[in-house]
Amino acid sequence: MTARQLAILNYHRDLASFGTSAKAPVFVILDLDDSIGFEIASVYQKDITEKREAIKSSGAYPAYTLALPVNDANALLRHGWPNAKQITDIPEGRVPVILVCEERCVVALIPRE
Numbered sequence: 001m002t003a004r005q006l007a008i009l010n011y012h013r014d015l016a017s018f019g020t021s022a023k024a025p026v027f028v029i030l031d032l033d034d035s036i037g038f039e040i041a042s043v044y045q046k047d048i049t050e051k052r053e054a055i056k057s058s059g060a061y062p063a064y065t066l067a068l069p070v071n072d073a074n075a076l077l078r079h080g081w082p083n084a085k086q087i088t089d090i091p092e093g094r095v096p097v098i099l100v101c102e103e104r105c106v107v108a109l110i111p112r113e
Contacts (some may be wrong), residue, residue: 004031005101008061009108016095017113019067025090026073031101032062036080040100073098081105 001009008031016027030037032052041064042048048064055062068076070087076098077084084107087096094109 001106002102005099005104005106008063008101009097009099009106009110011061012063012065013110014113015065016097016110019065020095021067024067024069026068026070026087026096026098028066028068028073028076028098029100030064030066031099032064034101034103036103036105037064037100040076040080077105077107 008029012027012029016029020027030041032038032041032048032055038048038052044066045051045064051064052062070090073096074086077086080100084105087107090096091109093112095112097108097110099106099108
């Protein structure tokens with residue numbers, strides 16, 4: 001994991017723990033400075049360019065986050081990264097996180113805090 005990927009993941013770590021639910025247990029972080037992350041975010045947020053600029057001006061990493069059901073998260077992986085391992089069982093006390101940053105996709109299980 002690169003320094004930027006790790007920084008973005010750490011910045012959103014608490015939100016990943018509290019921003020998911022039983023119906024939407026997968027947390028997705030889309031780096032808005034990444035062309036792929038920006039493209040995906042634009043599907044969910046029509047005014048994403050304005051949001052990106054507002055986040056940047058606040059000094060934070062420009063990222064868009066969302067929680068998805070497992071099926072939707074796996075569809076995202078299959079669409080952009082067909083060789084990625086699909087999310088199946090989620091261990092108790094863990095949150096699966098998909099991070100799209102630096103033209104790559106990283107999937108990690110982090111402890112629920």
